[in-house]
Amino acid sequence: MMNKLLLIAQIDVQSWTYILVGITFTLYIGIAIWSRAGSTKEFYVAGGGVSPLANGMATAADWMSAASFISMAGIISFAGYDGAVYLMGWTGGYVLLALLLAPYLRKFGKFTVPDFIGDRYYSKTARIVAVFCALLVSFTYVAGQMRGVGIVFSRFLEVDINTGVVIGMLIVLFYAVLGGMKGITYTQVAQYCVLIFAFMVPAIFISIQMTGNPIPQLGFGAELNDGSATYLLDKLDGLSTQLGFAEYTEGSKSTIDVFAITLALMVGTAGLPHVIVRFFTVKRVKDARKSAGIALLLIVILYTTAPAVAAFARTNMIETVSNQPYAEMPEWFKKWEKTDLIKFNDKNNDGLINYVANESKNELIVDRDIMVLANPEIAKLPNWVIALVAAGGLAAALSTAAGLLLVISASVSHDLIKKIIQPSISEKGELIAARLSAVGAVCVAGYFGVNPPGFVAAVVALAFGLAAASFFPAIILGIFYKRMNKEGAIAGMLVGILSMLLYMMKYKLGWFDEVLPDKSEWWFGISPEGFGTVAMVLNFVVSIVVMKFTKVPPKDVQDIVEHIRIPSGTGEAIQH
């Protein structure tokens, strides 16, 4: 027995990574074969009979992407308090979803978000605008996921990033094309388990190491167990100010910008088509409400742990490197240096690492992703834990990519082909079209993963702004304001999405000026990331004003609104 344990301890990180990634991939493929889709209803909404718990788990995995798993804790550890915009923004949206959207869209009972927009606003134009918005949001998002898969592969398995992207494409292709929504729902359930385990294990280890408390959420506010009797956060505030950074618990963004970004992310979350569509897969309206609660609970487990990990990792890192001799750096430092994620340049040639806020004196550049990826090594955790992080990152990226690809394929095969171009298409033909568009979408996503256009990374963060500026107001008004008509909704969506795109091009990408305009030129001091809030307000205002001057929607549309407000009778959907 003892010998066996010793043997396990000797397996190196790379072998562990192959073993764990291999096991999880086999699991995903097995699930896909077991749950392949036989009808369009199964392909688009998993047949509509998913249990609230399974849907909650699938939604959580669908939602938590490579960004949540790999990057978020790192971003927070460099942003301190300001990182709260992501924490509150990406969870608070679920309250809006559960209270304002999910139950009604489930009652409406169709396959896609453009379905709702097209029927509620009795207009092909509205449907086309919605398809355009869905494709824009989903493609920008999915390219980032594919890249994430490639990066995880390249760092842990030492294959080329592009090979990693192709492997990821093949896996997603296999189970999304074969299983459709039914296949991805059950793989997402498995992926949630993998990713949450992979995130929590190192977090718990580190919390015990640093504070003696096994619950990271509590260790975050506890005293360090190095005998100093100082609180972790006080220590971190002290270290940060010493090195010239802003106090960790205070942050440096303006209040109005924090407010605007948080709201844009919340509303954007509630308006993301790949999240909304998950609520079409449960049986009853009450299941939709409940699964939103379960999904958020499962997400919050990771989201309340991430800021704790951020604070632990930041303290650990500063203490390990600051003012220490470069020659005595531990092995992980050298290893990540090779990947260019850590860069050291001894400007004053004293052999010590000067890590300070002042850019001209700072000698160390640390990539934010390292905080999660290298955390287990920094804390000297066993090899299998390090490998687990790779499997978790892949689960997070693949589950989100699959959800997005399904939205793209449904937008093309259902909203464009079935509803607009060729309504006479047979059920079988539509299913083939859905599978082919999924293949096409994977190829496009893979292409962007291999050749990322410079602006993809910038645009991914803005996908939320685009969703907030387009879908959210149109859906809310469609449910809560019976008088809202097609003219108002179309005008609102167009003004919302165009103002968001223009602001982004001007202040994020700098396409209209010689140089990127300075912060001081931002409208009301709101950054492009927070502008979704302004664009959303514009959408609401334009919708209501245009509606006042145009015709009341027809009687049968008003009846749809009455119908979706009542939770019972989901099964016997009326003909609309």
Place this chain on the structure above:
Amino acid sequence: MKVNNNAKAYWRDNIKYVLILLSIWFIASYGAGILFKDELNSIKIGGFKLGFWFAQQGSMYVFVVLIFVYVRLMNKLDKKYGYDE
């Protein structure tokens, strides 16, 4: 006509719940975590400044509780108005 009134009353109650819960949603996140965080930061609970805690922990717990409270309230409301399934 009676059915219609029933639906209207149900909708009114629903809107009332939504407004109350969304006020709490707003106060916990935008209020405690952003607008009044500096004031709250003068209070310390363990190692946490209270405003910082709401921004990075507390608001999220409140969100989860809010959804489950809504689920319970609505399940009761569905029964009361005969819309239960």
